[in-house]
Amino acid sequence: MNQLESKVAVITGAGSGIGAATALLFAAQGAKVIVSDINEQACQDVTKQILLAGGQAYAVKTDVSDPLQCEALVAEALKQYNKLDIAVNNAGIGGESNATGDMSIEGWNKVIAINLSSIFYCMKYEIAAMLSQGGCIVNMASILGQVGFANAAGYVAAKHGVIGLTQTAAIEYAARNIRINAVGPGFIETPLLTAAGMDDTMKRQIATLHPIGRLGRPEEVAELILWLSTAKASFVNGAYYPVDGAYLSR
Ligand SMILES: NC(=O)c1ccc[n+]([C@@H]2O[C@H](COP(=O)([O-])OP(=O)(O)OC[C@H]3O[C@@H](n4cnc5c(N)ncnc54)[C@H](O)[C@@H]3O)[C@@H](O)[C@H]2O)c1
Numbered sequence: 708m709n710q711l712e713s714k715v716a717v718i719t720g721a722g723s724g725i726g727a728a729t730a731l732l733f734a735a736q737g738a739k740v741i742v743s744d745i746n747e748q749a750c751q752d753v754t755k756q757i758l759l760a761g762g763q764a765y766a767v768k769t770d771v772s773d774p775l776q777c778e779a780l781v782a783e784a785l786k787q788y789n790k791l792d793i794a795v796n797n798a799g800i801g802g803e804s805n806a807t808g809d810m811s812i813e814g815w816n817k818v819i820a821i822n823l824s825s826i827f828y829c830m831k832y833e834i835a836a837m838l839s840q841g842g843c844i845v846n847m848a849s850i851l852g853q854v855g856f857a858n859a860a861g862y863v864a865a866k867h868g869v870i871g872l873t874q875t876a877a878i879e880y881a882a883r884n885i886r887i888n889a890v891g892p893g894f895i896e897t898p899l900l901t902a903a904g905m906d907d908t909m910k911r912q913i914a915t916l917h918p919i920g921r922l923g924r925p926e927e928v929a930e931l932i933l934w935l936s937t938a939k940a941s942f943v944n945g946a947y948y949p950v951d952g953a954y955l956s957r
Contacts, residue, residue: 708735708736708737709736709737710736710737710933710937710939711733711736711737711738711793711933711936711937712736712737713737714737714738714739714792714793714936715738715739715741715784715788715789715790715791715792715793716733716738716739716740716741716792716793716794716795716936717740717741717743717780717781717784717791717793717794717795717829717833718730718733718740718741718742718743718794718795718797719743719744719769719771719780719795719796719797719798719825719829720743720744720771720797720798720799720847721740721742721743721744721750721753721795721797722742722744722745722746722748722749722750722752722753723744723746723749723897723898723899724895724897724898724899724925725797725847725892725895725897725925725928725929726744726795726797726798727749727753727925728924728925728926728928728929729795729797729925729928729929729932729933730742730753730757730764731753731756731757731760731929732926732929732930732932732933733793733795733933733936734757734760734762734763734764735760735762736933738763738793739763739764739765739787739788740757740762740763740764740765741764741765741767741780741783741784741787741788742754742757742764742765742766742767743766743767743768743769743771743780743798744768744769744798745768745769745770745771745798746768747766747768750766750767750768751766753766754766765783765787765788767779767780767783767784769798771796771798771821771825771828771829772817772820772821772824772825773828774828774831777825777828777829777831777832778828778832780829780832781829781832781833781835781836782832784836785836790836790840791833791836791837791842792837792840792842792843793842793843793844793845793936794829794830794833794837794842794843794844794845795844795845795847795932795936796825796826796829796830796833796844796845796846796847797845797847798821798825798847799821799822799847799865799899800817800818800821800822800899800902801859801862801899801900801902801903802814802817802818802822802859802861802862802865802903803815803817803818803861804858804859804903804904805858806857806858806860807860810860810861814861815860815861817861818861818862818865819861819864819865819868822861822862822865822866822869823864823865823866823868823869823872826846826847826868826869826872826873827872830844830846830872830876830887834876834880834885837885838880838883838885840884841883841884841885842884842885842886843885843886843887843935843936844876844885844886844887844888845887845888845889845890845932845935845936846869846872846873846887846888846889846890847869847889847890847892848866848869848870848873848889848890848891848947849862849866849891849892850891850892850893850894850949850951850954850955851863851866851867852866852867852869852870852889852891852947853867853870853891853947853949853955854955866891869889870889870891870947873887873888873889873945873947874945874947877944877945877946878945881944881945886935886940886941886943886944887944887945888935888940888943888944888945888946888947888948889946889947889948890928890931890932890935890947890948890949890950891947891948891949891950891951891955892923892928892949892950892951893916893917893922893923893949893950893951893952893954893955894910894913894914894916894917894922894923894954895922895923895924895925895927895928896910896922896923896924896925897925900913900922910922916954916957917951917952917953917954918952918953918954918956918957919952919953920952921952923950923951923952927950928950931948931950935948
């Protein structure tokens with residue numbers, strides 16, 4: 708059961724949804740988890756949940772669109788637990804919903820900053836911390852890192868970019884014992900969908916795009932992230948893994 712015994716993991720966007728499910732699963736598997744989120748109350752709440760269950764966790768408020776805060780996050784992990792074994796770069800937003808010609812410049816810049824540039828910032832400092840002993844990074848892409856989706860130009864471009872960044876960094880650091888992979892969830896039932904303006908009717912319509920016939924659950928994504936983060940995935944590197952109820956197979 709303790710697949711992550713003695714491992715130290717940083718998880719961004721861990722105050723809600725997929726990040727929170729991953730933090731809880733990692734802690735249950737023995738990891739010391741740095742629970743990071745821009746929402747301080749949310750990361751405190753998840754941290755408290757882990758501690759109450761007998762796990763180890765430490766909350767760090769971080770806005771991942773700020774490179775200085777990403778650097779500080781990694782420094783805090785090293786300060787608390789002396790090393791960094793695993794990083795899950797998960798924080799993200801749905802972003803502005805408008806056709807490309809109507810999307811605001813601010814909306815574009817915001818989603819690129821939070822969903823794409825953040826992955827570069829985090830990896831830059833995580834890799835530096837991992838070089839001496841090796842490590843494992845899982846970046847959050849999406850099915851929308853592989854195909855288009857109307858009214859989501861910034862989100863789709865960011866997630867395509869996450870996959871390219873993942874592949875490039877994996878090539879660069881494979882020989883240094885750092886594995887870097889990306890996961891691509893289909894639509895998952897989290898607050899992100901509601902924040903993106905989806906009501907229950909829209910969610911039911913979106914669910915029909917998944918041949919499995921429903922939306923995914925955060926825990927179903929967390930299980931894939933866990934597997935990629937263990938030695939069981941020792942030859943998996945530079946890969947993109949969908950977890951999407953066959954959305955991309957249509
Ligand atoms: N829900 C889906 O359908 C779905 C599908 C594919 C990929 N994803 C991706 O999964 C990741 C997690 O999304 P979720 O569905 O769990 O959403 P969520 O809204 O439940 O959680 C996202 C978390 O990220 C945090 N966050 C937002 N901006 C931040 C910032 N600047 N710095 C740090 N933290 C920030 C939020 O506070 C929140 O706690 C995102 O990258 C998202 O794009 C989600």
